[in-house]
Amino acid sequence: MPSYRLTYFEARGRGEIARYLFALADIPYLDIRVNLKKWKKIKGDSKAPFGQLPILEVDDKVLCQSDAIAVYLAREFGLAGKTSWDEYRVYVVQGAVTDAMTKIIGIHFEEDRTKKARHQYHFSENFLPSWLSAVEKVYKEGGTSFFVGDSLTLADLYFFNVCETIQVFSRGSKDIFKSAPALDELFDRIANTPKIKAWREKRPKTHF
Ligand SMILES: N[C@@H](CCC(=O)N[C@@H](CS)C(=O)NCC(=O)O)C(=O)O
Structure with missing residues (x-):
């Protein structure tokens, strides 16, 4: 190895x-x-x-x-999927996650407090609901309990990781999923995967 x-x-x-x-x-x-x-x-x-x-x-x-x-x-x-189609779907989720992360990082580093508050409001009220609904649509199109195929892959990890960050960004609110219940379930399914659960419990605690 x-x-x-x-x-x-x-x-x-x-x-x-x-x-x-x-x-x-x-x-x-x-x-x-x-x-x-x-x-x-x-x-x-x-x-x-x-x-x-x-x-x-x-x-x-x-x-x-x-x-x-x-x-x-x-x-x-x-953990990367098996077919070209699987790989395509992994990249769709990765691309969507990059879109969200780019916004979050921009807001995090914004020094002007008025602009920061305005961008944060826009993120939560406008960007996030439509982003979640698009991501939920992609997830449902797969027709299984994960983004790609019938087991956990990189796509699920991208989704999970960005949602952990969005939750911190939204001050711990689990309500981020209120407009996307299927993603709420998916998030919990990933969180309860024994190896993911064990890593989250033992990893060093950091804000982001
Ligand atoms: N596109 C790169 C970006 C890497 C990046 O921006 N890393 C930041 C931390 S998240 C960094 O190293 N910052 C310190 C520096 O640039 O000196 C990647 O995805 O790895």
Whole structure:
């Protein structure tokens, strides 16, 4: 088995999908977490090809770009779907998640308080309900209990991970799913998957 070293910040952020994949596949890895202060000092000498984290070292190879890392690991661990259609559906969910994350990150880093409040309101009242309804439609089109095929894949992890962030962003409200009950059930099904549950209980507690 290859040796895996994942390096990311003390956060879930762009590192958590890889951590979920390791947890689901029961594959040992080093979960290296650096703080931002230390990162600023070591960034220049780091192995990170784009000067950003996460990176994943697989034996002597250095992998970068979180989505590429996620697809690589999911394929290695049999969690990327089986057919081209499955793969297409994984990318649909990943694309939708990127749309939501881009908005959340933009709002999080907005320094003007009035603009921040306005963008946050727009996100919760306008963007989120239509985003959830589109994601729910994609989910229902699959006709199973998961986004892709009849078992948990990378697509479900993308969905789950962004919803955890949206919940924090909406101050812990589980009500984010009130307009999308099928996604509410899916979220709970993923959360209750024993290996996901165990990882969430034991992982370091971080805000994002
Ligand atoms: N497209 C990259 C973006 C990576 C990225 O923006 N990483 C941030 C943390 S989420 C980072 O390393 N920030 C510190 C820096 O740029 O020095 C990916 O998905 O991996």
